[in-house]
Amino acid sequence: QSALTQPASVSGSPGQSITISCTGTSSDVGSYNLVSWYQQHPGKAPKLMIYEGSNRPSGVSNRFSGSKSGNTASLTISGLQAEDEADYYCRSYTSSSTDVFGTGTKVTVL
Amino acid sequence: EVQLVQSGAEVKKPGESLKISCKGSGYSFTTYWIGWVRQMPGKGLEWMGIIYPGDSDTRYSPSFQGQVTISADKSISTAYLQWSSLKASDTAMYYCARRPTFGSKGDYLDYWGQGTLVTVSS
Numbered sequence: 001q002s003a004l005t006q007p008a009s010v011s012g013s014p015g016q017s018i019t020i021s022c023t024g025t026s027s028d029v030g031s032y033n034l035v036s037w038y039q040q041h042p043g044k045a046p047k048l049m050i051y052e053g054s055n056r057p058s059g060v061s062n063r064f065s066g067s068k069s070g071n072t073a074s075l076t077i078s079g080l081q082a083e084d085e086a087d088y089y090c091r092s093y094t095s096s097s098t099d100v101f102g103t104g105t106k107v108t109v110l
Numbered sequence: 111e112v113q114l115v116q117s118g119a120e121v122k123k124p125g126e127s128l129k130i131s132c133k134g135s136g137y138s139f140t141t142y143w144i145g146w147v148r149q150m151p152g153k154g155l156e157w158m159g160i161i162y163p164g165d166s167d168t169r170y171s172p173s174f175q176g177q178v179t180i181s182a183d184k185s186i187s188t189a190y191l192q193w194s195s196l197k198a199s200d201t202a203m204y205y206c207a208r209r210p211t212f213g214s215k216g217d218y219l220d221y222w223g224q225g226t227l228v229t230v231s232s
Binding site for chain 2: 001003032034036038040045046047048051052057087089091093096097098099100101102103104
């Protein structure tokens with residue numbers, strides 16, 4: 001099972017919006033509404049930001065939103081803030097009854 | 111409060127065995143899956159496998175099948191990840207995470223342990 005494809009890095013200025021893509025196949029992202037997104041600050045454990053494609057857990061800012069089209073899921077961060085600088089990973093369930101993570105995206109706030 | 115508390119950092123030699131732990135509290139340990147995730151130095155997250163402590167149903171990533179063993183002791187709300195013969199390439203941070211379901215609505219990793227750093231070096 002190959003990792004889902006994410007851009008290595010995305011950057012934006014404070015207040016701007018950025019979007020991170022997560023491209024899979026019809027055996028994972030395209031077949032299930034089970035994409036989740038995780039934020040990881042250096043030296044910290046990952047944190048759930050979006051689940052089932054577009055749902056936010058309690059306590060996560062509404063500046064974070066998710067969507068999906070075909071085999072590609074996306075995470076959008078609006079009103080970018082310095083604290084959003086981190087690594088972001090997508091994750092999907094697969095038709096092989098396994099999981100696959102994305103390659104990871106480093107978000108830089110300019 | 112839901113918590114997953116992992117055992118401390120380990121330094122081992124190649125060929126040695128190791129078992130690290132993940133203790134859950136603040137929720138019904140037997141009704142949620144527990145997954146294990148590897149993060150090698152400077153690299154991304156890799157899914158290793160999961161276990162349902164209620165009946166010990168265990169699934170492995172093909173990449174880790176036969177390389178590690180996942181188990182759980184529901185009497186003490188603890189999941190384990192073990193190696194019988196470590197290699198230098200096993201050097202990584204290992205996270206456990208809670209998962210409400212597997213392969214259906216509610217399938218996400220909502221609470222994570224703090225991580226266990228395993229260093230394998232001669």
